Amino acid sequence: MIFRKGNPSRVDANLAIGGASIPRFGVHRFLGVLLDCGLGGGQHLKYLVDKGRGIADIVAVLSSVTWGSHPGLLLTIYRAVFRSAVEYGSQFFVWRPTNADFVRLQRLQYRIIRRAMGYHISTPINVMLAEAKEHNFSNRLEYIASKFIYKTMASKFSPVYSSLEEMEVVAVRKNRKAEAIKASRLFRHYVLTRHEEKIVYRSTYPPAFWHTYEVSSTGIAFIQRMRGCDKNNTNLIKVDFYHKSFSYRQGTVSFYTDGSKSLDEAVGAAVYSPEMRAPSNTDYRPKHRSLRALSNSNSIQRNYLIYFIKQAYIDVTKRGTEITLFWVPAHCGIPGNEIADQCAKRAALGVCRPHFQVSHVDLQILSKTAAVRRQEDYMKRISVCAGKGTRYYELYHTPSMRTWFHEETLSGNEIVLINRTKANHVNTQESLHRIGIVNSSACPCGDSRQTVNHLIFHCVTYNKDSLPIRKYIENKFPDSPQDILPALSSPSPRLCRLILTFMKANDLFF
Numbered sequence: 001m002i003f004r005k006g007n008p009s010r011v012d013a014n015l016a017i018g019g020a021s022i023p024r025f026g027v028h029r030f031l032g033v034l035l036d037c038g039l040g041g042g043q044h045l046k047y048l049v050d051k052g053r054g055i056a057d058i059v060a061v062l063s064s065v066t067w068g069s070h071p072g073l074l075l076t077i078y079r080a081v082f083r084s085a086v087e088y089g090s091q092f093f094v095w096r097p098t099n100a101d102f103v104r105l106q107r108l109q110y111r112i113i114r115r116a117m118g119y120h121i122s123t124p125i126n127v128m129l130a131e132a133k134e135h136n137f138s139n140r141l142e143y144i145a146s147k148f149i150y151k152t153m154a155s156k157f158s159p160v161y162s163s164l165e166e167m168e169v170v171a172v173r174k175n176r177k178a179e180a181i182k183a184s185r186l187f188r189h190y191v192l193t194r195h196e197e198k199i200v201y202r203s204t205y206p207p208a209f210w211h212t213y214e215v216s217s218t219g220i221a222f223i224q225r226m227r228g229c230d231k232n233n234t235n236l237i238k239v240d241f242y243h244k245s246f247s248y249r250q251g252t253v254s255f256y257t258d259g260s261k262s263l264d265e266a267v268g269a270a271v272y273s274p275e276m277r278a279p280s281n282t283d284y285r286p287k288h289r290s291l292r293a294l295s296n297s298n299s300i301q302r303n304y305l306i307y308f309i310k311q312a313y314i315d316v317t318k319r320g321t322e323i324t325l326f327w328v329p330a331h332c333g334i335p336g337n338e339i340a341d342q343c344a345k346r347a348a349l350g351v352c353r354p355h356f357q358v359s360h361v362d363l364q365i366l367s368k369t370a371a372v373r374r375q376e377d378y379m380k381r382i383s384v385c386a387g388k389g390t391r392y393y394e395l396y397h398t399p400s401m402r403t404w405f406h407e408e409t410l411s412g413n414e415i416v417l418i419n420r421t422k423a424n425h426v427n428t429q430e431s432l433h434r435i436g437i438v439n440s441s442a443c444p445c446g447d448s449r450q451t452v453n454h455l456i457f458h459c460v461t462y463n464k465d466s467l468p469i470r471k472y473i474e475n476k477f478p479d480s481p482q483d484i485l486p487a488l489s490s491p492s493p494r495l496c497r498l499i500l501t502f503m504k505a506n507d508l509f510f
């Protein structure tokens with residue numbers, strides 16, 4: 001295969017080894033990515049569309065409304081099987097948004113999400129994405145490229161990163177550089193993030209392999225007796241903490257640690273010890289996540305600090321000092337922790353910059369923040385300016401990264417029903433009339449608009465059956481006793497059950 005910009009078939013090159021001629025190929029599959037001779041990624045995109053189609057068919061079978069799988073499970077299948085397969089290797093290519101195959105791939109993504117969440121075909125795409133907490137495909141590609149750059153930056157001998165550096169050297173003239181930025185997504189993200197190179201921790205090989213087996217196999221357990229406490233009752237928490245930590249604090253030196261983030265995203269951290277009476281700044285952050293990482297002895301940690309802490313822990317324990325890690329909830333009035341929190345806030349605002357190198361894992365959070373911001377902009381643009389799913393945006397849209405049903409034990413039917421009602425694309429005359437399926441939006445009872453609210457609160461035909469829902473709404477939402485919509489932003493399992501029963505009893509499934 002000959003790589004060449006333009007038409008490679010014009011290059012005349014015949015290779016022969018020992019008299020046998022070597023055939024030439026236009027496409028070759030390498031590590032699961034289809035490379036074509038122009039490196040445009042067209043072949044790879046076609047392959048992704050084919051693969052995606054198969055997965056979309058499987059999800060379509062699994063998502064039947066009457067017996068199908070749970071929407072939460074279907075979303076997991078989408079992420080694990082479709083999204084991961086489609087995104088693998090795609091950061092190396094730049095496809096035009098108007099490219100027919102690219103559009104096909106995007107449509108497949110929408111189709112699978114629509115099936116998983118049980119939406120009707122008329123539901124706006126932005127509503128589906130917002131409800132499934134998924135980003136659109138172009139945004140995902142940017143996110144993956146940005147994360148990938150941080151990862152390569154962390155490796156001192158990354159061939160990818162050094163080629164990008166070389167590319168920058170070669171593209172001397174301004175218009176050449178602009179061209180490179182336009183043609184390569186990775187180069188663009190390299191230019192955007194290379195200033196972080198000063199603060200990122202760069203190593204020659206993954207941190208998990210620097211230390212002895214003892215370090216990597218050590219798990220530091222932490223005391224979890226404060227887990228599940230009621231964060232709203234601060235007085236009780238204080239008492240609870242003094243009681244539960246009493247035996248651990250006897251004759252010991254205690255340290256409280258906390259981290260803080262200022263508005264301009266500067267981060268500070270502090271350690272406070274009541275026994276030593278002098279607050280000092282340090283780089284250790286006692287988030288529950290870090291404690292979990294420390295206690296884990298099985299999987300490989302990508303953050304080099306975890307191994308540093310484990311090494312220090314082993315060194316200190318060998319000298320005979322005993323260390324106990326005790327998790328406490330933040331911002332609950334536990335005195336030592338409050339002081340540490342204030343010190344951390346001051347550190348975040350201050351000008352003191354320690355010589356501390358950040359793990360690339362922490363910098364990847366910036367990629368996530370940028371992706372979320374782009375998606376929010378997209379949502380706003382489509383909902384407010386283009387007028388699609390405006391009602392959903394005003395009533396229900398939240399920046400939360402979890403679906404509304406992730407903590408509830410609801411049946412698939414209930415979730416699909418609420419999803420459709422929230423999107424306002426349902427089997428009512430008004431909704432069907434809006435998209436031109438029926439001629440009139442009137443209800444057989446005589447009312448001019450058959451909406452969900454009409455069926456539940458006003459329709460004489462279903463007056464008797466809808467009584468439990470009306471009573472429930474009147475009780476829980478006295479401000480809007482004749483409107484079901486505000487109640488759906490985080491519906492209780494009871495409300496979901498009531499609506500489903502009402503629909504089933506009257507053959508009204510939305």
Ligand SMILES: [Zn+2]
Binds near residue numbers: 443454
């Ligand atoms: Zn009616």
